[in-house]
Amino acid sequence: MTEAELTTEERILRVxxxxxxxxxxxxxxxxxxxxxxxxxxxNDIRACLMMITAREQELAKQFNRDTRARPHFVDEPKSEVVxxxxxxxxxxxxxxxx
Numbered sequence: 001m002t003e004a005e006l007t008t009e010e011r012i013l014r015v016x017x018x019x020x021x022x023x024x025x026x027x028x029x030x031x032x033x034x035x036x037x038x039x040x041x042x043n044d045i046r047a048c049l050m051m052i053t054a055r056e057q058e059l060a061k062q063f064n065r066d067t068r069a070r071p072h073f074v075d076e077p078k079s080e081v082v083x084x085x086x087x088x089x090x091x092x093x094x095x096x097x098x
Contacts, residue, residue: 010059017052020045 027036060067
């Protein structure tokens with residue numbers, strides 16, 4: 001979905017989620033070190049992200065958008081195979097030529 005197809009609220013939610021996840025990534029510490037953010041602040045960030053996700057799902061449902069869409073790698077094997085059929089040859093029957 002392109003940015004232009006989103007409502008203003010959806011764009012705001014997307015930016016807010018991006019900012020919160022960036023803060024979490026930027027403040028991540030090595031195991032055993034004290035985290036620069038307090039535990040209540042970390043829990044508040046988690047709560048915000050959960051509320052953003054819930055609202056995104058509500059909006060997707062409201063606008064009949066697919067919420068199961070996931071990114072795929074270019075080289076990822078496809079789960080379906082497209083087979084082209086020659087309908088004219090099928091109508092002629094087996095072993096018959098033009």
